[in-house]
Amino acid sequence: MFEAIWRVVRKIPKGKVATYGGVAQAAGFPGAARQVVWALRATSGLPWHRVLGAGGRIRLPGASGLEQRMKLEFEGVRFAGARVVMAEHEFEFAKSKKKSARPSAKRSKPRRVQHG
DNA sequence: ACTTTGACTTCGG
DNA sequence: TCCGAAGCCAAAG
Numbered sequence: 001m002f003e004a005i006w007r008v009v010r011k012i013p014k015g016k017v018a019t020y021g022g023v024a025q026a027a028g029f030p031g032a033a034r035q036v037v038w039a040l041r042a043t044s045g046l047p048w049h050r051v052l053g054a055g056g057r058i059r060l061p062g063a064s065g066l067e068q069r070m071k072l073e074f075e076g077v078r079f080a081g082a083r084v085v086m087a088e089h090e091f092e093f094a095k096s097k098k099k100s101a102r103p104s105a106k107r108s109k110p111r112r113v114q115h116g
Numbered sequence: 117a118c119t120t121t122g123a124c125t126t127c128g129g
Numbered sequence: 130t131c132c133g134a135a136g137c138c139a140a141a142g
Contacts, residue, residue: 001139020124024138032138033124040123042140051123059123068123082130 004028005039005046008093012050015076016091017084019054026093050075050091056084 004027012018018026020033029035040048049071053059060068069079078085 024124029138031125031136034122034137035124035139037123038121038138038140041121048123053123054125061123064123 001027001029001035002039002043005036006043009036009040009046009048009051011093012047012091014047014050015089017050017052017056017072017077017086017089018091018093019052019056020059021054022091022093023051052084056086056090057082058084 005023008023008027009018020036021031023036024030024032027036036051040046040051049068058065058068072084073079077089
């Protein structure tokens, strides 16, 4: 799985960003955004700063978050308030013909059971 | 097999 | 924007 994550994260060009969920999907693990985190934490040498949360929000706490933002701004990424301008910087992963790491059709289950 | 760990995601309020 | 709750996944112990 690491390998898939590296491959995906490493191909994010400078000045572009992606979401955890996006990386997960591009890596072949749709819905496994958390595993992207787990992978990023466990690895080094990746452009981790180009990975954001949904809506272009920085989910890193503390100094790491500030560092991430600085790096992105340094690369030319613009921010709208506390979020990245996804409309301009959201990186679209190329469609790969490689086999998925997991069997699909597992995402059709009904979810979102609201508590309200 | 089970529990814990996570920088997630999405909804309503 | 912030919060709580539930859902989701995969690895490590």
